[in-house]
Each structure stands twice: as C-alpha cells, then as structure tokens.
Amino acid sequence: MALLTAVSLGGLVPSAAADEVWPNSSPVLRFLSYNICGNSNELADCTLTDDVTTRGDRIAKQVTEWNADLLFLQEVCESQFDYLKTKLDSRGYEGHFVPTLTPAEDGTGDLCVDNDDPAHHDESNYGIAVLAKGAVTPKEIDVTTGTEDPAKKEDWNPACVEASLQGRTTLACSVHLYPYTAAVTQGQAENLAEEVQSWINAGVPVVLGGDFNPIHGAGAERDQANAPLSTSLDAFYNHSGGVGRFMEADESDASRFTAKCQALNPPAGRCRSGEPTLREKGTDPEAKLDYIFLSEGHFKNVVGDALTRDPAVSDHYAYRGAATWSWCNNPDDGRADMLRRDSAGDLWRHFGGTDGRLGALPCKIGADFGGARLLARGGDFDGDNDGTADLYTIDGQGDLYLHPGHPTELFYRNRIKAGWGWGQATTLQATDNMIGEAGRDLLVRFDDGKLYLVPGDGTGQFGAKVEIGHGWQIYDTVLAPGDVNGDGKADVIARDPQGLLFFYAGTGETGSTALKPRVQIGYSWNQYNSVIAPGDVNGDGKPDLLARDAQGRLWYYQGSGALNGNSTFAPRVESGLSVSTGEMLL
Secondary structure (H helix, E strand, C coil): CCCCCCCCHHHHCCCCCCCCCCCCCCCCEEEEEEECCCCCCCCCCCCCCCCCHHHHHHHHHHHHHHCCCEEEEEEEEHHHHHHHHHHHHHHCEEEEEEEEECHHHHCCCCCCCCCCCHHHCCCCCEEEEEEEEECEEEECCCCCCCCCCHHHCCCCCCEEEEEEECCEEEEEEEEECCCCCHHHHHHHHHHHHHHCHHHHHCCCCEEEEEECCCCCCCHHHCCHHHHHHCHHHCCCECCCCCCCCEEECCCCCHHHCCHHHHCCCCCCCCCCCCCCCECCECCECCECCEEEEEECCCEEEEEEEECCCCCCCCCECCEEEEEEECCCECCCCCCCCEEEECCCCCEEEECECCCCCECCCCEEEECCCCCEEEEEECCCCCCCCCCCCCEEEEECCCCEEEECECCCECCECCCEEEECCCCCEEEEEEECCCCCCCCCEEEEEECCCCEEEECECCCCCECCCEEEECCHHHCCEEEEEECCCCCCCCEEEEECCCCCEEEECECCCCHHHCECCCEEEECCHHHEEEEEEEECCCCCCCCEEEEEECCCEEEEECECCCCCHHHCECCCEEEEEECCCCCEEC
C-alpha cells in the first residue's frame, strides 16, 4: 500500500464533452425538470401509470443524486407530490403544488387513482409543482390567453415560488404550456415572459423549468426535430430571433447544434438546439419539449443534459441544468476566503474582506463532499499552472483525492484518485513549500502522533513522505498557516486541549530538523470548537486565523507578520458571521 502514487496529476484531468453534466464536475447551482406522466394509462409512455410510491422513490433518487436546488414537475398528481415532498423533507425541501385539473372537473372518477396501492385509491388533484431547498413563498402568475379550448378542461398556469437559491431570493416557476395549438402556446409563452419581467427588472434572478410544448411548423412543414426554433420560444431566448431575456441550459451543447439553428448566426458557443426530452410520438421524432431558462445577467456557465429515459416513469426524459451565479468569480484580490462544508455535504466560499470580516453571502463551490473525512485546501497543486486553489480530500476508506479548481470559476472539476492507505490520518493540511523546492506540500498527522511532510514538485507529483515530528497526538488541532514570522519559510501552529497555542517555525530543511522547537503564542483557545488558517484574509500579506466559538460566532485574528509571543496575532475581532457548530471550516 502506498500513501501517494507518483504520477503527474495534472495530466489526468479528464476533458468533458459539452453535454456531459455530472454531479461531481458541474457548476453547483443545480436544476431538475421532469414531466413525470403522472396520470397516464398508456403503458408505452410509463409502465407505472398512476403509481405513487415507486415513481416517487425514483424521482427522489434523481433529486438527491443531482443535489438539485430546484425541482420542476409537470403532469404530477397531488398524491405523488405529497409523497415526494415527504421523501425530501429531511433534505430541507419545501414545495408548492398548483392543481390544473380536479376530480370534479375531470369527471371520470379515476383521476390519479393508484389501483395497486390501497393507500392511494382515492382520487386526487392533477397539476404542476415546484420544490426548492428551504422555505418558499408561492406567487400567482396567470398566463392564460382566453382562447384555450374549454373542452380540454385543464388549466395551464405555472407553479411559481420565491425561494432562497443558495442565499439569493429567486423566482422559480414550473411551466406546462398548452400543447394543442401553436398560437395559444405562443400566447401563453409571451404572457409568462411578460409576467416575470418585474422580477428581472428588480434584480431578482428567474428560473423557468418545464414542458414548454413548442410546436415548430405546421402540416407538412411540421419539424419537431427543430422544436427549439419554434416562435413560441422567441419570448425567452435572447438570441437567434428571440426577443427574451433568458439563456437555455442545453444551448451550449455543440454536439446538438443543427444546420437550421446555426443559420440564424447565434452567438459563439450557443444555438437554439439541445438534446431531445420526449420519446418519438407518431410521425414526430424525438423532440426537445422541456427547457430550463435562466435570466441573463444573473447566471453563467449554463449547461444542461437530458438523462436516459426511464420508461417506467414517463415518456419524457429527466432534464438536468446547472449554472453558476454571474457574480461568483474567482477574484485575484489578494485576500483569502473561508470554506465551509454544511450538513448536506455542500461546500461554500465566504469572501475575505480588508477588515477581516467575511462576506455574508457565500458562493456554493462544491457538492457531495459529505463522504470526505478530511479536507485540505491549498494553492495550485495539479501542475496545470492555472493558478487556482485545488482541494484534497481523504474519504472513509483512506483514499486520497485531488479536486482540481476551475481556473476562473468557483467550483471544482472531476476528482482524481491520488493515493491510498491514508486511513490512519487524523490531520490533512496543504502548506506552502516547506523545503525550498518548486511545489506545494501536504502536512499529514497520523493517529500514532507522527507528523509527515509529503513534498510536492510543482507538477502534480509528490515524493515519499518524510517524518518531521512525533508525539503530535497531544494536539487537537494542527494548522499550516504559511509564513507566520516573516522569514520566508512555511510554519506550523498547533493547539492542545488546554487551549494553549504553539508556534513551530519552519527551517526550510527536512526530516527531524524541519521545525524549530515550539513557542507558546496564545492561551484560552479551547473556547473555540474550530480554529483554521485560511491564509491572508485581509490582504496585507500576512497569514491570519479564524476561530468559531460555542455559539457559532466567528472571530478573526490578524497576523502581525512576526513572532511576538501572545501578540503574534492581534486581539480578536468578530468576523460578522455565525456558523453552525456542526459544519466543517477550512
């Protein structure tokens, strides 16, 4: 068993095609839209027909695997919505259901009846729904034109809510437009686009997801293979004949660009096209009927992907979308930021400020980090020379992974297995180069108290671990803050259970002489349940510390740039944030 494989990690970063939208590498604003065929009795469409529990379990699995922030459902029975909402309660989802057809209006006596499940033998409403992480406030929007065929009975208004999308109020609407007549579909689309203008004009992001039922052409000219070019979608697209204010999630998939959409001279890398989301029907081929539209100016890095159809659930394909906030850049401002892993395993970045206070509105930068036992943030390890901070994790099996940072954005790309045999590690820290070579290093403490340096060479390769200390089990915290005393060499800080804080000056050497004898630089630090060394928070060129107390309040300790006993770090200043004591800080 080796602690780290000696490979060039930079050379292993996989390239992804435009339409590959995977949970471990996609932007971390996540959306899922699904017409679930909830009341169909057509076995060719969905073998589960009116089923509640199995359908709900499969959809819940889709939501959790994708870690969706917003879920848009169409053709859903209220019994199915209620079951799914209960399944997702523990993950913090709230929802809003809008009936589009009631049992009284339907008149069949069989609306949304699950004949195979005694618990759902009663009729229930049929409709449309939206779910979001966190509290939602329903909003009524009327898109009807007055020209809908009353014989069709069904209502066509969207289910809209205001939700806090990763800390920012957002309008989210689940959409199911009229499918029978192109003129009515277009009228409803134009009404919807007009209704949401007030939110966009007020600076509120808008996300519209659902089955827009675009009809492209008529009669012999009907061309559903190019459904995204339908005039009914002109109200949303902001290019290629569109007059809207939205980007569509899958419009960047170059493998789906058609000659007809390219003939409209779209912006570079975009086209009114995308992967089909509905199986072939009659003379119509597979078609893209489902869309996720995101308001321009609020989002970027927008991508989408239709998943493989589940014939038990629907004739539609579940449709994923992802994006980042337009303001969540990777700023080269000289200030270190704090990372936080929440109880759901999501990773967040809180921006540092010149006064040491952290920004209140964070950017989500990663998902599905709940299985990581140890995490270490650092600089550019992977040898791609993009200057971005990469991340290392050790999971419960003792495997070490590199998560390469995106060069301009705040999220991580596909993780790469970098080593194994780390099961006994109790501390993992990324540090500036401690022995004067080109790359950044890892500092690892094991449960036997031995402290190791794992030297990097700046290309993504690591040498063999070198023991630089023993007896370090006396400390409950070991940190790699960088150059604390201003001598140009990376140092180490440790805290014991009595709350004493110790400084170990780096010598630039390796082995037993890598660190000088310890010097006490603080006391009463046991009042904190977490102490971290994120780097230079205020941008003055000196490494700082952050600490969280029992009430969850964060405190900032400004580094002096010199070794000065208990004054090595300035008196604490409240950082302005409060963070749950159950969340990991980096």
